[in-house]
Amino acid sequence: MKMNPLGRTGIQVTNLCLGSMTWGTQNTEAEGHAQIDRSFEYGINFVDTAEMYPVNPIAAETIGNTERIIGTWNAANASRRGDYVLATKISGAGMQHTRGGARITGKTFAEALEGSLERMQTDYVDLYQLHWPNRGSFQFRQYWSYDPSGRDSADEVRDEIEDILTAAEKLIEAGKLRAIGLSNESAWGMATWARVAEEKGLPRMASIQNEYSLMCRIFDTDAAEASVNEDIGLLAFSPLAVGLLTGKYRNGVVPKGSRLDISPSLGGRYEPRAQLAVEAYCEVAEKYGLDPSQMALAWCLTRPFMTSAIFGATSLDQLEIALGSSDLTLSDEVMKDLDAVHKAHPMPY
Secondary structure, three states: OOOEEOOOOEEEEEEEEEEOEOOOOEEEEHHHHHHHHHHHHHHOOEEEEEOOOOOOOOOOOOOHHHHHHHHHHHHHHHHHHHHHHEEEEEEEOOOOOOHHOOOOOOOHHHHHHHHHHHHHHOOOEEEEEEEOOOOOOOOOHHOOOOOOEEEEEEEHHHHHHHHHHHHHHHHHOOOOEEEEEEOOOOHHHHHHHHHHHHHHHHHEEEEEEEEEEEEOOOOOOOOHHHHHOOEEEEEEEEOOOOOOOOOOOOOOOOOOOHHHHHHHOOOOOOOOOHHHHHHHHHHHHOOOOHHHHHHHHHHHHOOOEEEEEEEEEHHHHHHHHHHHHHHHOOOOOHHHOOOHHHHHHOOOO
């Protein structure tokens, strides 16, 4: 399995990352542990979670349970903690289920990390990410009506960044975390975090976790340029477009217990235009005898800004399919056909 650098940290991660957001709702503790075991057997060294998980649905009474499931695995496998890279996230402003939707500050950054360390039964986190910018974001389909005016001023954002990075520096020095990252951020956000870190001699952001797939390619232009030039590599979430690109929802099929069964709109993604795009992508897979899930993941891994693609699974069978994408090389003909579908269906949701 290919290894990629995590920013300028010196940490190496596999180009596939095991996502965990269903552990505690759609998956039991035992199933979460089994996914960790199988992924590590295959060669993955990277696990991603968040303090607000599990989802599907998000509920106050389950917040933190995914980290607790990882914690019981860590407790049972203490000698293996140094063998893998563990990433989690602090919830941001407006995420009401987690710590009342508090803004991220240097103080809350340190407090939330302590909670994650306790739940995950570990002394340190390898990568600690800001789940949502305090000033807001255009992610999760908010780009259709996004208005950046009237938000925090640039000076306020820079002051807040310095406060958070100063707290991060102290926690790194204390051995409680190794690296920090962004999530649901913009190109301007990446550049601003990088400039403040450089000017103040503080830790740099190592990564950015944004939605990215054949169906969601808004990262491809200005964010891609910032990512490459600032060495803030992408950790792609939803590389299978919340299951759409697996083809399992074709022809109106809704498997019982699936994400579509639980969330009928798939967070605004289950649109007629999206279904047309899914058909086109699945037809490319069928043309070349490829599994559509593996094709979609393998395509993500070809992108020049990709550090790791974060996939999730609700069964070991799904896990095995995803793992198989690491050995798949897409031909020039496949890539050409995928580009053609993208041009025909550029923003399907």
